[in-house]
Amino acid sequence: MKLLLQCRRVFVPVVLMLLSISVGAAEFSLVVKDTKGNLQSDAVVALVPVQKNQYTDTPTVVIDQIDKQFVPGVMAVRVNTLVRFPNSDDIRHHVYSFSPAKKFELRLYHGMTAEPVLFDKPGTVVLGCNIHDSMVGYIFVVDTPYFAVADAQGMARISQVPAGKYQLEIYHPRMNSNYPVSSVQLTENETKQDLRVLDNLSEAKTSKLDDEFSDLF
Numbered sequence: 001m002k003l004l005l006q007c008r009r010v011f012v013p014v015v016l017m018l019l020s021i022s023v024g025a026a027e028f029s030l031v032v033k034d035t036k037g038n039l040q041s042d043a044v045v046a047l048v049p050v051q052k053n054q055y056t057d058t059p060t061v062v063i064d065q066i067d068k069q070f071v072p073g074v075m076a077v078r079v080n081t082l083v084r085f086p087n088s089d090d091i092r093h094h095v096y097s098f099s100p101a102k103k104f105e106l107r108l109y110h111g112m113t114a115e116p117v118l119f120d121k122p123g124t125v126v127l128g129c130n131i132h133d134s135m136v137g138y139i140f141v142v143d144t145p146y147f148a149v150a151d152a153q154g155m156a157r158i159s160q161v162p163a164g165k166y167q168l169e170i171y172h173p174r175m176n177s178n179y180p181v182s183s184v185q186l187t188e189n190e191t192k193q194d195l196r197v198l199d200n201l202s203e204a205k206t207s208k209l210d211d212e213f214s215d216l217f
């Protein structure tokens with residue numbers, strides 16, 4: 001009987017906490033297209049709360065390297081996230097970024113030997129391999145836990161968003177300028193759908209760079 005009471009003391013608060021998160025939460029969906037009407041996958045959509053976020057945890061995510069490609073090639077993470085870069089190829093890679101949001105370098109390695117990298121400020125981080133010029137990846141670091149990457153249908157869906165006012169931010173690897181920030185107001189239990197047309201995309205590259213020295217590593 002004593003054990004049962006102890007379990008109730010632990011279980012009930014946890015359930016109430018989970019209910020407080022989900023009850024009243026809204027959902028925001030955005031379809032992203034270009035000016036020709038083409039659906040745009042890999043667009044990052046973020047809802048940034050008006051009030052500054054305080055992060056106490058440090059989640060960890062993974063970007064693998066498979067067949068000389070970053071997988072996934074586009075990722076969005078929250079500020080204060082660790083990213084691991086395992087190398088599943090049977091050749092070595094040398095991962096780096098010169099982007100102001102995060103400059104780092106993981107010297108030649110394979111397998112799981114590279115230390116994770118902390119992304120602690122918002123911005124766009126372009127990834128490369130110092131050996132294989134054809135390898136390019138993108139990490140978009142956003143100052144919010146409410147974000148999504150658009151799928152093949154150009155749809156980004158963000159669930160479990162508390163009611164309130166947010167700044168809508170949109171990013172894409174082919175953007176040649178910042179997309180204007182706009183405001184979004186969400187009410188309790190609302191399901192909001194919207195559409196944005198990106199008019200600042202560069203043309204998609206059709207040819208890949210040669211990895212001239214890749215056989216040496």
